[in-house]
Amino acid sequence: MSDVVVARSLDEARGALAEHPDATVLAGGTDLMVEINRGLRRPSHVVGVAQVPELRDWSIADDQVIVGGGVTYTEMMTTPLADAAPALAQAARTVGSPPIRNAGTLGGNLGTASPAGDTLPVLAALNAQIVVVGPDGERRMALDEFVVGVKRTSLRPGELIVRAEMDRPTGRQEFLKIGPRNAMVISMAGLALVADHDARAVRCALGAVAAGIPRARDAEAWVSERIDWDNGAGVDDSVADEFGQRVAAASSPIDDHRSTAAYRRHAIAVLATRALKRAFAQGDPSDA
Amino acid sequence: MPDPYSLRVNGVDCEVADSDIAESLLFVLRERLGLTGTKNACTEGECSSCAVLIDGVLTCSCLVLSATAAGQEITTVEGLGDGRDGLSAVQEAFVAEGAVQCGFCTPGLIVAVHDLLEANADPSDGDVREALSGNLCRCTGYGRILAAVNTAAEAKRSQP
Amino acid sequence: MTSEAANTAAGGSTATGTGADTIVDVGTRGVGADVGRPDGVPKVQGRFAFSSDLWADDFLWGHTLRSPHASALIRGVDIGPAVAMAGVYAVLLADDVPGCPTYGLEHGDQPALADGQVRYVGEPVALVAADHPDIARRAAEAIVVDYEVTEPLTDAEAAPTAAPIHPDGNVFREITIRHGDLDVTGEVTVEGVYEVGMQDQAFMGPESGMALPDEDGSVELFVSTQWLHVDREQIAACLGIDEEKVRLTLAGVGGAFGAREDLSLQVHLCLLALHTGKPVKMVYSRDESFLGHVHRHPAKMWYRHHADRTGRLVKVEARIVLDGGAYASTSSAVIANASCFAAGPYKVPAAHITGLAARTNNPPCGAMRGFGAVQTCFGHESQMDKLAAALNMDPVELRLLNAIGPGDRLVTGQLITGTFPTAEVIRQCAYAPEAEIPLSDDRRDLPGGSGRTTDAADTVRGTGFAVGFKNLMFSEGYDDYSSAACRVSDGVATITCACAEVGQGFVTLAQQIARTELGVDEVILAPAQTATIGSAGSSSASRQTWMSGGAVQAACREVRAQILADVAAEWGVSPDGLVLRDGLVVSLDGQQEALLAQVTAGAGYEADVEYHHAPTEALDENGQGNAHVSFACAAHRATVDVDPDLGLVRVRDITTAQDVGRILNPTQAVGQIEGGIAQGLGLALMEEIVLDDGLVRNASFTDYVIPTTLDMPDVTIAAFVEEPEPGAPYGAKGIGEPPTISSSAAIAAAVRAATGQDLPRIPIRPADIALG
16 A cells, blocks of 8 residues: 555455554544644655545434535535534534635544534534444444544544434524634634424533533523423523523533533533523524 | 646646656645645645545545646636636635635635535525635634625626 | 845735836825735735745754753753764853843843743753754653752742842842922722733744854844844854854744744754754744743733812822842833833822842743733722722723823823824724624624523623823833834935834835825835844834834935935035925926936935934932833723623724824824734633643633634724924824723623623633622
């Protein structure tokens, strides 16, 4: 095998990885190349997967959206995928800059497994199953089984992220993210919230405020009982506020150079309150 | 080291031999092919001064492993001139509106604005700002750049 | 490579004249006209050669090994593993510096390479040259440095009494200004403590250059810098060779803003080139750039303002502490500026101001746009708003009541003899019609931007105002002259000046001046280099329009006099009756004319001049004296939407008026103002080098964020206040710095107005608002 293989099919990618299980899988390059450029990583073998057609597939069913690992942020922001998974599109739009969104992929966001990975809270809130393929065939797992720590995944040598299969609930979806300026930011705190009217459940997951991507399950359960699912009326301010506090309790943020734990916990509460209100607001969702 | 490979840049096939596996497209363009118009300001995708088009897609060349770009059509700032005096409408507008100061961000902006106006001939102020939000400029405060984008868009729309 | 690099690097020299023998109307391309940059076309085409674009046969890549510690002793260095690597040509340490081991702009206290001790994170320890940049980097990583880490000194206020961390001690300068009757007190006093974080210049083009050795032991250096000749002086001293043996040429500069006033890689490149006998190129990575140049001084400031009940200032007391970091750089001049301008552009009959610039183990700080005035402007303008509130007075009226002007004295006792239209600048800005800025539904216009955090209903709006000023040119007796040469031959003018074009547009101005003075259209700019012309001084302190502009003007005028004298003699008339216009020598009576191209055919009229500003004095022990040449002021009004719950801010408008003397190029002036405001916005809201016990936590464009197109609003220029400055060429003042001085303060004031919070620190972080 050459040092650099640009795979043109999933089989080709699997074959190259079987030959060199330690090879570095390169998708959009938006994380990996930063490390390579800084000399922090010096791969001996690279398998490029950006041109594997199977990974660039996506599909939309009534109750499910399947997004290939090679689908870019720009594609996630584009109709009809954006209409089928609005929070994913909202999250994608906050990633980096337009050229970054043209290159970066869902699989790359998963593989990097940063707590600040913007699509990850969306995947968690949409009950996504992450499908990987390796020498031993296919494995599927929930996001919290896939992301096991800060930039740590349960991916085994030779395995490749193929796709994410996520719910397509009937209610609204919201993604909100705080950064130090109005565009092109690493998340200081992020949150995805979806309203699943069929399941009569609110689901909410958090980014950049814990080692992983926590779901605020207690808060979800608490608020799901307080939503007037039948009439679709808005949410009481007091409920939204308490929901915010309960969601914040699911965070375990730290102080770092980007922000403080205290601010992050506070911000998550505000974001959760706003996301809930938007998800159950009367009329058309505002989504400028 | 990767096998020798060929990059197609601005319509010309360029052989790349003896390169290190870790070389970015930005590095190869600048240091091996002598195309220094593409700029090296951050090498982490945060400034877009290295923006090029790869198969027509706006891309930060610093984040492309060079060997993986073999077989794709790469367009750099050097390949964008046309029109009068070899300047595109975008380039002309940048000169005319005073959008250039130190000029280090300029090539990336030229490529990005070409890409924007290809996709959207009449972008709103918000569209322009969002499309260029990844192109950091430290000299201009963006005012003359935004003026140049408007001028270029008008010029392109008025072209037959 | 050499000549090509030199030509391109000097700005392309692509004057688009219509030919020397053509009669053209230069009226639209001279001083005051909206002339385009001569380097504009190559820059939009990607043909302009920046200092990182250089190439030579068989060149090597240099790399710098830097200290990971803020404070440590070096017990030993093993370069063996690096030397042994294939492709490595040189590994150099402090002992390999043949001349003076240290350099510095004002005090030579900074080692070219660390010798036995490191005093900040990023201090250069060793140099490598190799045939590939990655090999150079790997070799640097292979060098084993045995550090004994010591406790860093990171508190500037504690520095004067702490154990010295450098043989020159921990105090760069203490300054005291005592002005007027210090026993007076005001009927109303307000007090505050303010803080400014460490800002970075964050120019786009990283430090880079190429050195080419010569067999005679001399070296040629192509580099991006702000001041070629002072670089040469320091390089030659470190190399231990004569200055004539160090030849510098300006390579294309990707922005500067103060960060290129000190040396970075200049000595290192020359050392490696002379050691290996090969051309050596270095290009800092962005991370390295953040460690490789000085920053804006972080400041802590205590203020007490005294006023009478009508709002007239009676006395200002202030204590200013600047953290200078590990080495002196320009700290002693920055603290002088901060102190001299601490009271703002106001009539202050009494002042007691003390300033301290101290040495710590934080990164070295030095020049950045605004140079000390930025920090104290945030202090004095915060105080003026506080005073207005205490007096229940309109903040703009309070400022107008106290505005300084010609005939008044600064707190240094200096009488204002030039123009200083503070009140007019305030009026033009503050009373400009407020743009109608509807509260937007487009999230791109709202705080939080694309993060979708904020609805219009979550925001509050505020407007703030600030005015600031600073000196033009260097101060305290320094003679920062400039040199320029002009040659006219065959009707074409060639200007030689070592002024560093860093993006500001001096190249445009030099051509405009030559056209106006000589009536020519085609003006060639020779490369900026040390070998052909004397020093132009630094491209800093808003000084080049005046100083190098003045030098170019004087050189052109001298050539014009020579030409007119010859023609007058030939025509038998007085030279006073002749002018140069539109490529012609013309008699004012309209009787005679001749083509300048013919008059100067093969002739070569030339002049080489040094231009000096009026001399200044040192400050005395009470901080009194005529220390400054001239002053410029600007005012800013900011309108912001704030999401107080999340602490997010979107600036919606900045309106400004500026004291410019006279506008020489309107578009370039607008560009300076908009760009300067963007840097002020950055300091107000987002830009800060985050330190943790001397460690830099955010040395990247990922984490050191500067404004994007979605952060920067449209700028409304309410007025260029044009009052020509006596003694300045064409009456023009430098315009680069004032936009950065008060814009931060105005934005902070607007956020305060929106939230009702004190916010005594910039940058204002989300947590400061949301949890404040």
